[in-house]
Amino acid sequence: MKAIEIREKYLNFFEKHGHKIIPSAPLIPENDSSVLFTTAGMQPLVPYLLGEKHPEGTRLTDYQKCLRTNDIDEVGDNRHLTYFEMLGNWSLGDYFKEESIQMSYDFLTQELNIPSEKISVTCFAGDEDCPRDEITANCWKRAGIPEERIYFYGKDDNWWIAGETGPCGADTEMFYDTGKEPCGPDCQPSCDCGKYVEIWNNVFMEFYRNEDGSYSKLKQHNVDTGMGLERIAFILQGKETPFDIEIFEPVMSKLQELSKNDNIESRRIATEHLRASIMISADGERPSNVDRGYILRRLIRRMTRHISKLGVDLNCLSDLIDLNIDTLKELYPYLEQKRELIKEVIVGEKDKFIKTLARGEKEFNKVIDRIKSQGKDIIDSKSIFKLYETYGFPPEVTKDLATENGMKVDMNEINELFKEHQNKSRAGSEQKFKGGLSSSGEMETKYHTATHLLNAALKIIVNKDCHQRGSNITSERMRFDFNCDHKLTPEEKQATEDLVNKWIDDDLVVSHTEMEKQKAIDSGAECMFVERYPDIVTVYTIGEVSKEICGGPHVNRTSELGHFKIKKEEASSAGIRRIKAVLVHEN
Ligand code: SER
Numbered sequence: 239m240k241a242i243e244i245r246e247k248y249l250n251f252f253e254k255h256g257h258k259i260i261p262s263a264p265l266i267p268e269n270d271s272s273v274l275f276t277t278a279g280m281q282p283l284v285p286y287l288l289g290e291k292h293p294e295g296t297r298l299t300d301y302q303k304c305l306r307t308n309d310i311d312e313v314g315d316n317r318h319l320t321y322f323e324m325l326g327n328w329s330l331g332d333y334f335k336e337e338s339i340q341m342s343y344d345f346l347t348q349e350l351n352i353p354s355e356k357i358s359v360t361c362f363a364g365d366e367d368c369p370r371d372e373i374t375a376n377c378w379k380r381a382g383i384p385e386e387r388i389y390f391y392g393k394d395d396n397w398w399i400a401g402e403t404g405p406c407g408a409d410t411e412m413f414y415d416t417g418k419e420p421c422g423p424d425c426q427p428s429c430d431c432g433k434y435v436e437i438w439n440n441v442f443m444e445f446y447r448n449e450d451g452s453y454s455k456l457k458q459h460n461v462d463t464g465m466g467l468e469r470i471a472f473i474l475q476g477k478e479t480p481f482d483i484e485i486f487e488p489v490m491s492k493l494q495e496l497s498k499n500d501n502i503e504s505r506r507i508a509t510e511h512l513r514a515s516i517m518i519s520a521d522g523e524r525p526s527n528v529d530r531g532y533i534l535r536r537l538i539r540r541m542t543r544h545i546s547k548l549g550v551d552l553n554c555l556s557d558l559i560d561l562n563i564d565t566l567k568e569l570y571p572y573l574e575q576k577r578e579l580i581k582e583v584i585v586g587e588k589d590k591f592i593k594t595l596a597r598g599e600k601e602f603n604k605v606i607d608r609i610k611s612q613g614k615d616i617i618d619s620k621s622i623f624k625l626y627e628t629y630g631f632p633p634e635v636t637k638d639l640a641t642e643n644g645m646k647v648d649m650n651e652i653n654e655l656f657k658e659h660q661n662k663s664r665a666g667s668e669q670k671f672k673g674g675l676s677s678s679g680e681m682e683t684k685y686h687t688a689t690h691l692l693n694a695a696l697k698i699i700v701n702k703d704c705h706q707r708g709s710n711i712t713s714e715r716m717r718f719d720f721n722c723d724h725k726l727t728p729e730e731k732q733a734t735e736d737l738v739n740k741w742i743d744d745d746l747v748v749s750h751t752e753m754e755k756q757k758a759i760d761s762g763a764e765c766m767f768v769e770r771y772p773d774i775v776t777v778y779t780i781g782e783v784s785k786e787i788c789g790g791p792h793v794n795r796t797s798e799l800g801h802f803k804i805k806k807e808e809a810s811s812a813g814i815r816r817i818k819a820v821l822v823h824e825n
Pocket of ligand 1: 278279280326398439440441462463464
């Protein structure tokens with residue numbers, strides 16, 4: 239069964255069981271700055287899991303585009319992927335364990351025709367936070383799974399939460415028995431030998447994990463399930479790895495045809511990273527040195543290196559992208575419209591990288607000669623960092639090169655160093671921004687305050703979920719980017735402008751105070767990038783209309799701003815609009 243058919247079967251099945259099909263959210267989270275990319279189907283639904291009413295009701299189903307980068311340097315083996323699609327269904331305070339398990343069992347055995355004996359399940363073993371989940375085990379027995387294929391594990395295996403805090407709960411996982419020989423007498427679903435492959439996870443989300451590690455009960459009990467599309471597809475197709483299914487096969491084969499060697503690991507890395515880069519670029523991200531853009535850059539650069547390692551001419555990248563989009567557009571028809579843009583982004587970044595690749599590899603060889611001559615086999619993180627700073631070598635690329643040369647690197651140490659570096663460059667750019675403002679005076683300060691007013695006005699006029707996504711100020715004008723799914727109507731533009739001018743006329747007081755970051759966020763202060771601020775932050779308040787974490791400076795009273803005028807409203811990137819506005823002095 240092809241992936242697209244599995245997806246259709248899934249959505250239809252749950253629709254038949256009263257679920258509304260909702261669209262996939264973009265890979266780039268819209269209202270959640272706690273993660274760089276959407277990593278699970280539940281992420282865009284967090285407010286509803288916490289009790290907010292979803293406009294489509296209490297039973298939802300979708301496919302969600304996801305990206306997980308924790309294991310980026312594991313890609314190349316037979317199972318790790320960065321980008322994947324997750325099929326999911328949700329109960330928002332509606333059905334719970336019994337119905338969820340019966341539906342899962344029916345879908346697996348009747349729609350996907352998996353023989354019941356091939357399925358094993360795991361349940362939560364219980365601890366001081368939550369009792370042993372006998373209820374779930376009994377549901378499985380009633381559905382048709384005998385006791386000997388029901389396993390109990392602790393929080394490490396059967397408890398699900400995205401990150402450190404948030405909605406969570408005990409889960410039950412379904413495993414497919416590949417029929418391989420058990421690796422020993424203790425071979426179980428939890429073991430890594432490959433006999434059992436996890437195919438679905440149903441989370442019974444009834445708790446919230448607080449900052450201090452304690453758990454509170456949620457207002458409602460939810461079910462959050464997730465099934466990795468590529469994984470279920472390769473299993474149903476009787477293949478060994480996701481790289482053998484129709485989603486990856488054309489690019490894998492093409493690379494094999496063009497390769498001068500039979501390096502399957504490089505083929506997988508290039509194929510996987512190419513698809514991920516296409517999906518990220520299509521959702522509006524561009525390569526850069528920070529955050530999401532840095533991930534995209536790393537994926538493209540690592541892919542580039544593996545294509546050249548295969549001995550494939552890099553000039554064929556554009557054709558490979560075409561081939562990949564031709565394959566993917568069955569699942570994501572919108573890629574067709576973005577074809578040229580995607581090619582520009584990926585080929586452009588490849589070109590940048592190859593300019594430095596040769597020089598970098600030369601430098602790398604010098605580094606290993608030096609280390610080998612010292613009788614060592616670990617490349618120190620400083621050298622790796624230098625390769626990055628001087629030659630744009632992402633650490634994974636250096637790690638790959640090191641492994642090929644029988645050398646090691648400590649990825650944890652590197653990741654720490656990079657985090658530090660990124661924090662520094664962020665602090666640097668904030669500093670520059672701040673410095674620019676304070677040194678250049680009056681007009682910029684006014685625009686800065688106007689930015690806060692505009693941010694607050696858009697929430698009232700357009701959508702309460704509009705948030706700042708970027709801003710740029712000169713003494714002549716302000717530019718403000720925000721998430722929004724439509725072009726503002728003339729009425730919305732006018733009303734936004736009017737509201738900002740009303741607040742200016744109201745002569746509101748602008749005040750600021752310092753507080754702990756978490757307190758500020760809890761009190762509802764607007765905050766663009768949670769992780770970019772220090773633990774103690776300054777919060778600027780304007781009358782009762784705006785509250786934002788911000789470095790300032792600002793005017794003292796809004797009447798100092800003059801008259802606010804929107805000059806232009808346009809698209810900035812996918813889901814992001816841009817407003818250019820000026821302050822005109824009336825007196
Ligand atoms: N959120 C759970 C997961 O990602 C179930 O969808 O596995």
